[in-house]
Amino acid sequence: xxxxxxxxxxxxxxxxFMGSGKxxxxxxxxxxxxxxxxxxxxxxxxxxxxxxxxxxxxxxxEYFRQMERKVVEGAAxxxxxxxxxxxxxxxxxxxxxxxxxxxxxxxxxxxxxxxxENIKDKDDRxxxxxxxxxxxxxxxxxxxxxxxxxxxxxxxxxxKTADEVCEEVIRxxxxx
Ligand code: S3P
Numbered sequence: 071x072x073x074x075x076x077x078x079x080x081x082x083x084x085x086x087f088m089g090s091g092k093x094x095x096x097x098x099x100x101x102x103x104x105x106x107x108x109x110x111x112x113x114x115x116x117x118x119x120x121x122x123x124x125x126x127x128x129x130x131x132e133y134f135r136q137m138e139r140k141v142v143e144g145a146a147x148x149x150x151x152x153x154x155x156x157x158x159x160x161x162x163x164x165x166x167x168x169x170x171x172x173x174x175x176x177x178x179x180x181x182x183x184x185x186x187e188n189i190k191d192k193d194d195r196x197x198x199x200x201x202x203x204x205x206x207x208x209x210x211x212x213x214x215x216x217x218x219x220x221x222x223x224x225x226x227x228x229x230k231t232a233d234e235v236c237e238e239v240i241r242x243x244x245x246x
Contacts, residue, residue, distance in 0.1 A: 081151050081173035082239065085221055087211055088157040088195050089188035090180035094232045096154035099239055109154040113141040122156075126196035135162065143168055158197075160217035170222075176239060177221035182207045184228045 082099060084092040093109065100107035111122055114137045118125055125134050139162055145153050146168035153173065159165045169175060180188075186204045189195055200206050218224075225238050 079149050079172075081146070081148060081153055081169070082243070083153045083155060083169045083173040083175045084178055085155045085160055085169075085175055085218055086157065086178035086227075087180065087185055087207070087214065087218070088198065089185040090157075090178045091188070091227045091232060091235060092154050092157075092178055095178065095227075095235045095239070096152045098232055098236050100152040102236060102240070103152070106148070106151045107154065108145045108148065108151055110138055110141050110145065110159060111154075111156045113145070114138060114156075117141070121194070123194060123196050131197075138162075139165065145169075146172060148172070157214075160214060160220070166217075166220055174223070174243070175221040176242065177218045177224045178227050178235065179218065179224050180227045182211055185211075 082096075082103075082105070084096050086092050096107055096109070099105070114125070114134070115121060118137065120128070122134070125137070135158065138156060138159060142155070142159055142162075142165045145151070146165075149172060153169065155169070159169075166175075182204060185207050189198055189203065193199065197210065198206055223242050225235055225242075227235055
């Protein structure tokens with residue numbers, strides 16, 4: 071792979087809906103490129119000493135978003151890291167502005183059906199802990215699609231392995 075020196079300094083920022091593969095892809099990318107990995111959810115959980123579910127339950131979504139804003143502000147200042155963003159990071163326009171300053175934003179896009187398959191046996195997404203998660207996914211995706219599409223690049227992840235998605239990211243980086 072060859073990419074120019076400007077690219078070497080840029081952060082690789084993965085955005086997208088819950089269950090679209092951001093975490094696994096960002097881990098692999100960080101390994102492959104020997105870069106530090108920052109996950110906004112992990113940073114919040116570390117700072118709070120409680121799970122995302124518990125933060126939502128005990129302090130509410132608004133509080134979670136404030137924490138998210140704080141960790142995004144810090145992560146966006148870094149250089150040459152991979153940033154795995156929680157699905158709701160795009161809800162705050164300041165997050166996008168900050169992340170774009172030093173980062174190349176890649177939207178991992180998945181269909182509601184694929185997202186549902188990926189999350190259906192998990193209980194760590196408080197926003198999808200509802201009677202009809204697929205309907206909720208469709209609704210939230212509709213609300214958020216334009217926000218995710220502010221990314222510099224979009225990769226469709228349906229029916230692709232994590233390795234295939236990583237290869238696409240690397241192709242993007244080498245041509246940017
Ligand atoms: C959320 C996505 C989650 C987590 C929280 C809220 C969202 O992260 O931040 O449950 O609003 O889309 P993942 O996208 O990593 O699941």
